[in-house]
Amino acid sequence: MNSFTYVESSESHPEIPLVGGDVTEGVVRVGDTVRRSIGPSSPLVHALLRHLEATGFPGAPRFLGIDTAGREVLTFVPGEVAGRPRPPWIADEERLASVGRLVRDYHAAVADFVVPDGVQPGLGVSMPPDMPPAPPYPVELVGHADYTPDNIVFRDGKAAALIDFDLAKPTTRVDEVANAMMWWAPLCDPVDADPLLREVDVPRRCRILADAYGLADADRSRLVEVFTLRTRRAWFSMRQIAEERGGGWARMWDEGVGDEIKRREAWLDRHGAAIDAALKAP
Known part of the structure; x- marks a missing residue:
């Protein structure tokens, strides 16, 4: 033992x-x-x-x-998560703000964490040879990197805990906040959003989350750029993971997640300026 x-x-x-x-x-x-x-x-x-x-x-x-x-x-972490179908409170702005605060608190707790020698982050898949370039910013911390509604536990109407750290990896704060926005704003073509989130003011929700987190001005200025680059890379990485890991990853690919990513990229091209303006407004 x-x-x-x-x-x-x-x-x-x-x-x-x-x-x-x-x-x-x-x-x-x-x-x-x-x-x-x-x-x-x-x-x-x-x-x-x-x-x-x-x-x-x-x-x-x-x-x-x-x-x-x-x-x-x-x-076991007690509480409630926004499973499927999503609950009515998925669009609540107070809960949205609490997600930003939870991500901020997690980052404060992990700021001095160092990946142990010999430990390789990631899912163990190879890098696609045609992968587009990553955002040109240095790693700041080990992030959770998967802030889906299924992975955040709420108690008393506030985000209280994170679960499922399988995608944890060295990353940046802006990457992390953009990931949370992807799920909670949400940053996607409305056709792919949950019905309860199709009519929300996405730029406003991005601002609420950024303010709750306390996102620095420099990170606000690069968030749309970073998320656009990450979205371009996501198509290639999802294809590769589906091929090498199979299982749920392959099912998601077969069900059209690659097409969803392409729609997200096109949506960002149309709406990125409005998100950027909301993040940087006085």
Whole structure:
């Protein structure tokens, strides 16, 4: 037995499947714990969660070890998530602002986290040879990088915790805020938005999230640029992951996520100036 072996309690609990998300399968709740399969990103995720626990950050599950079935064991985070179909409160602006504050607090907690030697971030797939260039800004921290409504736990109407750190990677603050905006503004062609978010004022919602986070002026000025470059790269990376990983990634590709990304890029070309103006307005 090593320090990462999880010792089961003497009380027996059933395994209750947990649904949500697009690619993670076989997640179950056992008592006050969650069991998930180990993947290529697990070494980084485990180190990151241990760091968050050491800093006292309350908004993430705790990594408890590996069970006898070879699954990671995490604490169960109580609350509500915006599963499918999305709840009416998905468009609530107070909840939107709380997402920005939670991302800010996570960044403060992870600011001094260093990726351990020998740990490789990412999903273990190869870089597409035709991948467009990345935004030309230096890495600032290890981000969550997947702020979907399924991955944010709310309590008392406020974003309280993050779950599913599988896409965590070294990135920048503006990348992180843009990722949150993608899901919560949302930054996409309205045809691809949830019906409850198709008529919202997207530039206004981007400003609310940026203000709640406390996004610096320099990052506001480059956000549309960064998100446009990330969107162009997303088509190539999603295609590559679908080919190499299969499973939920392949299903998403087959269901048209590549076309959705292309529509997002075209939508950004039409509306990027309005978002930029809203972010930089006095």
